[in-house]
Amino acid sequence: xxxxxxxxxxxxxxxxxxxxxxxxxxxxxxxxxxxxxxxxxxxxxxxxxxxxxxxxxxxxxxxxxxxxxxxxxxxxxxxxxxxxxxxxxxxxxxxxxxxxxxxxxxxxxxxxxxxxxxxxxxxxxxxxxxxxxxxxxxx
Numbered sequence: 237x238x239x240x241x242x243x244x245x246x247x248x249x250x251x252x253x254x255x256x257x258x259x260x261x262x263x264x265x266x267x268x269x270x271x272x273x274x275x276x277x278x279x280x281x282x283x284x285x286x287x288x289x290x291x292x293x294x295x296x297x298x299x300x301x302x303x304x305x306x307x308x309x310x311x312x313x314x315x316x317x318x319x320x321x322x323x324x325x326x327x328x329x330x331x332x333x334x335x336x337x338x339x340x341x342x343x344x345x346x347x348x349x350x351x352x353x354x355x356x357x358x359x360x361x362x363x364x365x366x367x368x369x370x371x372x373x374x375x
Contacts (some may be wrong), residue, residue, distance in 0.1 A: 267317035276305045276320060276329055283330075284337035288345035297337050304336040305329065 260267045264297045280301045321329050341347050
């Protein structure tokens, strides 16, 4: 199956079913296929759970991860048919998305690391980095 075949209409809308292909030119438009399943959402939730030592996994965590990923797609990328950030942005997405999930965990008191912990002076991304990386630097 080609990327062009993966753009067949779905209820009148273009639906991207296959990923990691070069740009597709179709009907005077250019589409940039991208990937999301098992690339952004599950690792983000898992990293947030690990970093915060959360005791439960909730729907809110997955919903926040989806919103966080979607918020990292620019309007220009949306015009190109992208539903997810490009894989070239994986490092930024891999920090910002679990940071937002971790904030849900902190806000809902689902883990022992609360706002009064050793990371309390840091923003969520820095808190996550400090909890997971212990000395590594992510820009």
